[in-house]
Amino acid sequence: MAFEGLSSRLQNVFGKLKGKGKVTEDDVNEAMREVRLALLEADVNFKVVKEFVSKVKEKAVGQELAKSFTPGMAVIDIVNKELTELMGGTQSKLAKANKPPTVIMMAGLQGAGKTTTSGKLAKLLQKQNHKPLLVAADIYRPAAIKQLQVLGEQIKVPVFALGDKANPVDIAKQALEHAKEEHLDYVIIDTAGRLHIDEALMDELRQVHAAVNPDEVLLVVDSMTGQDAVNVAESFHQQLSLTGVVLTKLDGDTRGGAALSVKAVTGCPIKFAAMGEKIDSLEPFHPERMASRILGMGDMLSLIEKA
Amino acid sequence: TKTRTAFVEKVEDLITRRKKIDEEFYEELEEILISSDVGVNTVMTLIDDLRKEVRARKLEDPADLQPVLSEKLVEMLSGDEGNDNSLRLPDSGLAVVLFVGVNGVGKTTTIGKLAHRFKQEGKNVLLAAGDTFRAGAIEQLEVWGERVGVDVIKHQAGADPAAVMFDAVQAAKTRGVDVLLCDTAGRLQNKVNLMEELNKIYRVIGREIPGAPHEVLLVLDATTGQNALSQAKLFGEKTGVTGLVLTKLDGTAKGGIVIAIRQEMDIPVKFVGLGEKMDDLQEFDSEQFVHALFAG
Numbered sequence: 001m002a003f004e005g006l007s008s009r010l011q012n013v014f015g016k017l018k019g020k021g022k023v024t025e026d027d028v029n030e031a032m033r034e035v036r037l038a039l040l041e042a043d044v045n046f047k048v049v050k051e052f053v054s055k056v057k058e059k060a061v062g063q064e065l066a067k068s069f070t071p072g073m074a075v076i077d078i079v080n081k082e083l084t085e086l087m088g089g090t091q092s093k094l095a096k097a098n099k100p101p102t103v104i105m106m107a108g109l110q111g112a113g114k115t116t117t118s119g120k121l122a123k124l125l126q127k128q129n130h131k132p133l134l135v136a137a138d139i140y141r142p143a144a145i146k147q148l149q150v151l152g153e154q155i156k157v158p159v160f161a162l163g164d165k166a167n168p169v170d171i172a173k174q175a176l177e178h179a180k181e182e183h184l185d186y187v188i189i190d191t192a193g194r195l196h197i198d199e200a201l202m203d204e205l206r207q208v209h210a211a212v213n214p215d216e217v218l219l220v221v222d223s224m225t226g227q228d229a230v231n232v233a234e235s236f237h238q239q240l241s242l243t244g245v246v247l248t249k250l251d252g253d254t255r256g257g258a259a260l261s262v263k264a265v266t267g268c269p270i271k272f273a274a275m276g277e278k279i280d281s282l283e284p285f286h287p288e289r290m291a292s293r294i295l296g297m298g299d300m301l302s303l304i305e306k307a
Numbered sequence: 308t309k310t311r312t313a314f315v316e317k318v319e320d321l322i323t324r325r326k327k328i329d330e331e332f333y334e335e336l337e338e339i340l341i342s343s344d345v346g347v348n349t350v351m352t353l354i355d356d357l358r359k360e361v362r363a364r365k366l367e368d369p370a371d372l373q374p375v376l377s378e379k380l381v382e383m384l385s386g387d388e389g390n391d392n393s394l395r396l397p398d399s400g401l402a403v404v405l406f407v408g409v410n411g412v413g414k415t416t417t418i419g420k421l422a423h424r425f426k427q428e429g430k431n432v433l434l435a436a437g438d439t440f441r442a443g444a445i446e447q448l449e450v451w452g453e454r455v456g457v458d459v460i461k462h463q464a465g466a467d468p469a470a471v472m473f474d475a476v477q478a479a480k481t482r483g484v485d486v487l488l489c490d491t492a493g494r495l496q497n498k499v500n501l502m503e504e505l506n507k508i509y510r511v512i513g514r515e516i517p518g519a520p521h522e523v524l525l526v527l528d529a530t531t532g533q534n535a536l537s538q539a540k541l542f543g544e545k546t547g548v549t550g551l552v553l554t555k556l557d558g559t560a561k562g563g564i565v566i567a568i569r570q571e572m573d574i575p576v577k578f579v580g581l582g583e584k585m586d587d588l589q590e591f592d593s594e595q596f597v598h599a600l601f602a603g
C-alpha cells in the first residue's frame with residue numbers, strides 16, 4: 001500500500017524519542033534530520049520538507065516542550081499536527097452547481113489517469129442516483145475516444161463524442177447543451193494529457209474552461225510523481241484555477257510524497273484517491289486518516305494517551 | 308509550440324553566485340540534485356565523493372568543481388561496457404523486444420516510435436497487442452500500426468496475453484519478420500498476480516525462441532520519483548529487464564532516478580522519449596542528460 005514505506009521510517013525515528021524523559025535540542029535536531037531524510041525519500045518536495053522541518057523545530061524547541069512531562073511524545077504530537085495540516089485538514093466534497101448540470105473538468109499530465117478517473121467518477125455519481133454524462137474531449141491520443149466509450153459502456157453512462165476532427169471547445173459546449181436537453185445532472189469532461197509548459201495545449205484548456213465555466217477543475221496527479229509534482233501543480237493552478245486534486249495509483253507501493261507537496265503548493269484540497277484499475281476504485285480522500293496512516297498514528301496515539 | 312521560459316542554468320547560476328566551496332555551496336548543490344529526483348542516498352554518496360575530490364585536488368573555486376561533478380555523474384551512468392547504450396539484438400533472424408512497466412508511462416507510444424525507427428532502417432516489423440486489459444489499448448496500438456505502416460497481431464479484449472504472444476511469435480516466424488515488438492498492459496510492481504502473468508508472457512516468448520526476448524525494456528516516466536527504484540527491482544526480478552526507456556523528458560522533470568537505478572541495479576538507459584510523435588525518440592546520451600540535469 002502507498003505511504004507504508006514512509007510510515008515505517010517515521011515510526012523508527014519516533015521510536016527512539018518516545019521513551020525519553022528529557023529531550024534536548026540535540027535530540028530534536030537529530031530526529032528532525034531523520035524526518036527530513038524520510039520525507040525526501042518519500043518524494044516530498046525539498047522546499048516543502050525544509051519548511052515543514054523548520055516549523056516543527058521551532059515549535060518543539062519552544063516552550064511546548066519545556067512544559068511537557070513527556071517531551072518525546074510532545075514532539076511526535078507536533079509532527080502529527082503539522083502533517084495533518086499539510087494534507088489539508090478536513091475532507092473536501094465535490095462542488096455542486098446551483099442549477100444543474102454540474103460541470104467537472106479533468107486535467108493533467110499524460111498518463112496520469114484522467115480518462116480512467118472520469119469513468120470512475122461517473123460510476124460514483126451514478127451510485128448516488130445522479131445522471132452523469134462523459135465527454136470525450138481528447139482528440140489527440142490514439143483511441144482516447146474509444147477508451148472512454150468502452151468505459152461508458154461498462155457502466156452504462158452515455159458518452160458524448162464528436163470524433164477527433166472536432167475541436168475540444170466545440171465538443172465541450174455541445175456536450176453541455178446535450179446534457180441540458182437530456183436532463184443529465186453531471187458533465188465530466190475528459191481532456192487530453194498535456195505538459196504544463198505546452199503553451200498551445202494549455203491555451204486550449206483555458207478556452208474549454210471559458211466556454212463551459214466548470215464548477216470543478218480537477219488536477220489528476222499520479223501518486224508516484226517525484227519532485228516535479230509541485231512545478232506541474234503550480235503551473236496548472238496558475239493557468240486554470242484548479243478546485244481540487246485527484247491522486248491516482250495509490251494502490252501501488254509509492255511513499256506518496258507528491259500528495260503532500262501538491263496540497264502545500266496549490267492550497268487545493270485532494271478530493272479523491274484512486275486505488276486501482278477497476279472502475280469502482282475511487283474513494284473520497286480523508287486527510288486526517290491519511291496523515292495518521294503515514295505516521296502509524298493508530299499505534300502512536302495510543303502511546304501518547306498511555307504516556 | 309513548447310517553450311521553456313526563463314530557465315537559467317541552475318548549476319552555472321550557483322557557481323557564479325557562490326565564490327567559495329563551502330557548506331552552503333554543498334547544501335545548494337544537494338538541493339539541485341534532489342530536485343532532479345536523483346535520490347537522497349545517491350546524492351549523499353556523490354557529495355561525499357566531491358568533498359574528498361575537493362580536498363585531494365585542493366579546489367577552492369566552484370568553477371573548478373563543475374567539470375568534476377559532470378564527469379562523476381556521467382561515470383555513474385556508465386557501466387562496465389562503457390557508454391554503448393544501443394539495443395543488443397541478434398545479427399540475423401527474429402529479434403524480440405518486450406515492453407514492461409507501470410500504468411501510463413508510455414509503453415505503447417514508445418513501441419509506435421521504435422517501430423517507426425526500425426522501419427526507417429528498412430526492417431520488417433510486427434507488433435503484438437499484449438495489453439488485452441485496458442479499455443481501448445488494442446485500438447491504440449492499431450492506430451500506431453497504421454501510422455507507421457506495420458501489422459499488429461491481436462486477440463479480443465480480455466483474452467489471455469500469453470496466448471497473444473504465442474500467436475505473435477508464430478506469425479513473426481512464418482512471415483520472416485526482423486523485429487517483433489511486444490506491448491503489455493501497465494501494472495504496478497506490487498501486484499503479485501499481474502507480475503506472475505507478466506512472467507508467464509516472458510517465459511512463453513523464451514520457449515518459442517531460444518534467447519528471446521532479446522531485450523526487455525522497462526519504460527519509466529521521467530516524472531516518477533523514488534518509486535522507480537522499486538519498479539526496476541521488481542520488474543527486473545520477473546522479466547530480467549535489460550534496459551530502460553525514459554519517457555516524457557520533454558517536460559520539466561529530470562528523471563534523475565535513472566542514476567540510482569544504474570548504480571544499484573546496473574540497468575542502462577537505452578532511449579529517451581521527448582514527445583508524443585513518431586519521431587520523438589532518441590538514443591540515450593549520458594552527457595546530454597547530465598547537462599539537462601543542471602539546466603533550469
Ligand SMILES: Nc1nc2c(ncn2[C@@H]2O[C@H](COP(=O)(O)OP(=O)(O)OP(=O)(O)O)[C@@H](O)[C@H]2O)c(=O)[nH]1
Binds near residue numbers: 111138141192249274
Ligand atoms: N493501478 C492503477 N492504475 C490506474 C489508476 N488510475 C489509472 N490507472 C491506469 O493508468 C493508465 C493511464 O490511465 P489513463 O486514464 O489512460 O490516463 P490519462 O491521464 O487519461 O492518459 P492520457 O489521456 O494519455 O493523458 C491506465 O493503464 C489506467 O488503467 C489507479 O488508481 N491505479
Ligand SMILES: Nc1nc2c(ncn2[C@@H]2O[C@H](COP(=O)(O)OP(=O)(O)OP(=O)(O)O)[C@@H](O)[C@H]2O)c(=O)[nH]1
Binds near residue numbers: 195556558
Ligand atoms: N509528452 C510526452 N508524452 C508521452 C511520451 N511518451 C508517451 N506519452 C504520452 O503518455 C500517455 C501514456 O502513453 P501510453 O503509451 O499509452 O502509455 P502506456 O505505458 O502504454 O500506458 P498503459 O498501457 O495504460 O499502462 C499518452 O498520452 C502518450 O501520448 C513522451 O515522451 N512525452
Ligand SMILES: [Mg+2]
Binds near residue numbers: 115116138190191193
Ligand atoms: Mg486519457
Ligand SMILES: [Mg+2]
Binds near residue numbers: 414416444491493
Ligand atoms: Mg499501453
